[in-house]
Amino acid sequence: MPDKTTTPSNDTEQAPRFLRRKSTAERLGVSLTTLDDWRNPKAKRYRPDFPKAIKVANGATCFLESEINAYVLKLANECRVS
Known part of the structure; x- marks a missing residue:
């Protein structure tokens, strides 16, 4: 008898998920100040390769989870190579 379970199709696109600043900082294990420094070209800790923020309708700063x-x-791959 064939298996009746189904798996999600790779063709189905999911809606992008947004992370607020606080959730992003928590996920990365850094403070909000560090997160803001990574985004600020004038800061010593600026990271030009860090994902760009998105402003949503209510003016909140968010990042795409993906x-x-x-x-x-x-970052993990860079650490493993070094």
């Missing part, structure tokens, strides 16, 4: 996840993987 971009933050990709950034974390990039």
Whole structure:
């Protein structure tokens, strides 16, 4: 008898998820100040490769979860190579 379970199709796109600043900082294990420094070109800790923020309708600063996840993987891969 064939298996009746189904798996999600790779063709189905999910809506992007947004992370607020606080959630992003917590996920990265840094303070809000560090997160803001990473985004500020005038800061000593500026990271030009850090994902760009998005302003949502209520003016809140958010990041795409997928971009933050990709950034974390990039950092992990760089650490493993060194």
